Amino acid sequence: MRYLSRRLIHAILLLLAISFFSFALLQIAPGDYFDSLRLNPQISSQTVDRIRAQYGLDRPFPVRYALWLGGALRGDLGYSLASNSAVGPLIGIRARNTVLLSGTATALAWLLALPIGIGSAAKRRRTVDRAAELATSALLTVPDLLLFLALLLLAVRTGWFPTGGMTSAANDESSFWGTFTDIAFHLVLPAFGLALAMLPMLVRHVRAAMIEVLEAPFVRAARGHGIPRSRVLFRYALPVASNPLIQLLGFSLATMLSTSVIAEIVLSWPGLGALMVESIFARDLYVVVAIVMLSSVFLVAGNLLADLLLLAADPRIRTE
Amino acid sequence: MTPRHTLRLAVLLLAVLHALILFAGFIAPYDFSSQNRDLTFAPPALIHFVDTHGRIHRRPFVYGLRFDALDPTGYKIDPSQIDPLEFLVAGAPYKIAGLFPATRHLFGVRAPSRVFLMGTDAYGRDQFSRFLYGGQISLLAGLLAAAVSLTIAVAVGALAGYYRGWIDEILMRTGELFLALPWLYLLFAVRAVLPLHIAGWQVFLLLVAVMGLLGWARPARLIRGVVLSAKERNFVLAARGFGASDFYLLGRHILPQASGVILTQLALLIPQYVLAEVTLSFLGLGVSEPTPSWGSLLSSLQQYYVLSSYWWMFLPAVLLVPVFLLYYAAANALQERFRSVQL
Numbered sequence: 001m002r003y004l005s006r007r008l009i010h011a012i013l014l015l016l017a018i019s020f021f022s023f024a025l026l027q028i029a030p031g032d033y034f035d036s037l038r039l040n041p042q043i044s045s046q047t048v049d050r051i052r053a054q055y056g057l058d059r060p061f062p063v064r065y066a067l068w069l070g071g072a073l074r075g076d077l078g079y080s081l082a083s084n085s086a087v088g089p090l091i092g093i094r095a096r097n098t099v100l101l102s103g104t105a106t107a108l109a110w111l112l113a114l115p116i117g118i119g120s121a122a123k124r125r126r127t128v129d130r131a132a133e134l135a136t137s138a139l140l141t142v143p144d145l146l147l148f149l150a151l152l153l154l155a156v157r158t159g160w161f162p163t164g165g166m167t168s169a170a171n172d173e174s175s176f177w178g179t180f181t182d183i184a185f186h187l188v189l190p191a192f193g194l195a196l197a198m199l200p201m202l203v204r205h206v207r208a209a210m211i212e213v214l215e216a217p218f219v220r221a222a223r224g225h226g227i228p229r230s231r232v233l234f235r236y237a238l239p240v241a242s243n244p245l246i247q248l249l250g251f252s253l254a255t256m257l258s259t260s261v262i263a264e265i266v267l268s269w270p271g272l273g274a275l276m277v278e279s280i281f282a283r284d285l286y287v288v289v290a291i292v293m294l295s296s297v298f299l300v301a302g303n304l305l306a307d308l309l310l311l312a313a314d315p316r317i318r319t320e
Numbered sequence: 321m322t323p324r325h326t327l328r329l330a331v332l333l334l335a336v337l338h339a340l341i342l343f344a345g346f347i348a349p350y351d352f353s354s355q356n357r358d359l360t361f362a363p364p365a366l367i368h369f370v371d372t373h374g375r376i377h378r379r380p381f382v383y384g385l386r387f388d389a390l391d392p393t394g395y396k397i398d399p400s401q402i403d404p405l406e407f408l409v410a411g412a413p414y415k416i417a418g419l420f421p422a423t424r425h426l427f428g429v430r431a432p433s434r435v436f437l438m439g440t441d442a443y444g445r446d447q448f449s450r451f452l453y454g455g456q457i458s459l460l461a462g463l464l465a466a467a468v469s470l471t472i473a474v475a476v477g478a479l480a481g482y483y484r485g486w487i488d489e490i491l492m493r494t495g496e497l498f499l500a501l502p503w504l505y506l507l508f509a510v511r512a513v514l515p516l517h518i519a520g521w522q523v524f525l526l527l528v529a530v531m532g533l534l535g536w537a538r539p540a541r542l543i544r545g546v547v548l549s550a551k552e553r554n555f556v557l558a559a560r561g562f563g564a565s566d567f568y569l570l571g572r573h574i575l576p577q578a579s580g581v582i583l584t585q586l587a588l589l590i591p592q593y594v595l596a597e598v599t600l601s602f603l604g605l606g607v608s609e610p611t612p613s614w615g616s617l618l619s620s621l622q623q624y625y626v627l628s629s630y631w632w633m634f635l636p637a638v639l640l641v642p643v644f645l646l647y648y649a650a651a652n653a654l655q656e657r658f659r660s661v662q663l
Contacts, residue, residue, distance in 0.1 A: 010496070014497055014500055014501075017497050018501065021506070022509065025509055025510065025512075026513075028513055137648070140648060141642075141645040143595055143598065143637065144595070145595075145598060145599060145615075145618065145637060146634075146637040146638065146640065146641070149618070149621055149627070149634070149637060150634075153627055156627060157628055251499075254499075254500060254503070257504075257505070258502060258503065258504035261504055261505070261599075266622070277508070277603050279512070280508060280511060281604075283512075285512060285513065288508070288509055288512040291505065292502070292505050292506065292509045295505045296501070296502055299500060299502055300500070303500065
């Protein structure tokens with residue numbers, strides 16, 4: 001319980017720090033929306049002051065921060081001037097798309113990384129290991145941007161994959177199965193690219209964690225008792241190696257979110273990252289800040305999930 | 321190859337690379353902003369020694385280009401026009417390493433012919449020259465931001481590891497916050513509050529400052545670890561017994577033991593920051609036109625027709641691979657080497 005409460009406090013502190021930072025950014029930004037009203041000769045400066053007071057803009061900084069935080073907690077993230085709607089619903093759909101993309105990519109990356117990492121740890125310094133090492137090193141040096149551009153080129157040249165968006169124009173919204181397969185088809189390229197971008201880091205960590213466990217005396221003892229190799233590997237070694245890997249799952253989410261920005265923009269996936277860049281160009285500051293907040297909520301949620309998994313997987317933490 | 325040899329080779333090649341970028345003005349045949357509106361999207365020129373008649377030329381040469389609407393690139397090589405490469409030619413004025421004015425360029429062809437080793441972009445600007453000049457912005461951003469991060473990291477790591485107690489607690493908890501931040505989003509957010517079109521050097525300094533301030537947490541943790549174990553070493557305890565001050569101990573005995581970690585982190589952080597700058601400029605949020613950076617050279621690839629028709633527009637991205645390879649090789653070799661020293 002102490003463990004969980006500590007993690008929760010950490011998560012809340014992180015969110016508070018980011019919210020404070022976001023709000024401070026809003027304040028640093030030169031001018032606000034109402035300053036442009038002052039330029040209108042038909043609106044008197046008293047009217048502008050009254051509206052400002054109505055929105056609480058004449059109060060001191062801590063009060064405004066508290067007001068803003070209260071609003072954000074109730075889901076009121078401000079108003080998007082560029083698209084003339086509340087920020088909440090606007091980023092809701094985009095957030096769903098980003099979660100879909102990063103979730104699929106995370107699952108895909110781990111599904112690939114676990115067998116490769118375990119395999120190369122089991123066959124350490126043999127051909128398989130060397131080949132995996134070479135492949136991951138090569139992948140590590142390829143910038144994410146180049147990887148996504150190359151995938152886009154593949155899609156544009158061959159026409160095997162759709163080149164952008166989430167659904168095709170011909171998609172029939174009413175049929176669930178049709179929409180599902182259409183979205184899945186559009187998801188292939190960005191999710192695969194993201195998974196490839198994450199793969200080298202994951203494989204290296206899986207391999208290192210497994211090697212550390214395989215060198216432990218209890219593994220040799222298990223082998224000495226005649227327990228088959230595969231059983232030792234998956235039933236004895238893997239659970240022990242899972243602790244650092246679950247922690248890595250939490251940490252890798254931050255990288256995943258950052259990388260997915262590039263993937264979303266290059267491969268035109270309508271997610272948070274793409275919306276963020278559009279909003280920066282439209283000077284739509286409330287949307288930008290809302291996205292920063294939301295992405296950190298995702299991060300914190302992912303980290304908490306990893307902590308819960310850790311609690312389930314590692315008895316040492318439970319008895320602490 | 322032992323790590324020692326790998327390290328030497330990587331550092332040597334990195335030095336060569338940085339020298340090429342530093343002397344971009346001399347190596348590049350043209351200025352980064354000089355346009356050739358009649359030669360837009362010209363394909364890269366190959367350097368030949370043997371012409372179509374099988375004659376061997378003493379001086380390397382390139383063929384001229386002529387318009388050809390039938391060719392997918394819009395150009396055709398003109399074998400009748402041979403432009404020999406000349407070396408140390410006079411050309412557009414530039415400043416050696418940004419300081420001394422000069423006009424000599426390493427190579428070039430006689431005007432009105434042009435030589436484009438990596439082709440040209442939508443304005444007919446030489447991509448080779450732009451790649452070299454762009455490296456000045458991108459690599460400098462990476463180097464400076466890494467220096468900022470490591471300066472903070474050394475200060476934080478030394479304070480936290482040496483004094484322990486509440487200082488350690490506060491600094492390391494703050495570090496954990498920074499480790500969990502979605503840093504690319506934050507970088508975007510900071511960029512968002514500034515006007516879209518501000519002077520190039522302002523964007524540059526801002527990028528460096530934000531990237532540097534966001535990335536200190538990981539190296540700080542590692543340096544703290546080294547400081548923790550180093551301050552219990554016998555010779556450090558002996559020096560303290562002789563009355564050495566904290567400052568002397570840290571500077572003379574403890575921090576030198578962290579030099580391996582610091583160098584390794586430097587080799588890891590630089591490519592990471594270069595990549596961040598590349599990403600921002602690719603999106604049009606970094607250094608603005610006409611100043612090139614490695615990212616802005618790639619931004620035209622966001623248009624499908626550029627992407628699918630002009631393969632040489634990919635070259636700047638492909639050339640980033642060996643740059644990053646060298647940095648990662650250096651980081652790996654450094655890590656191996658200092659691990660073996662500590663044992």
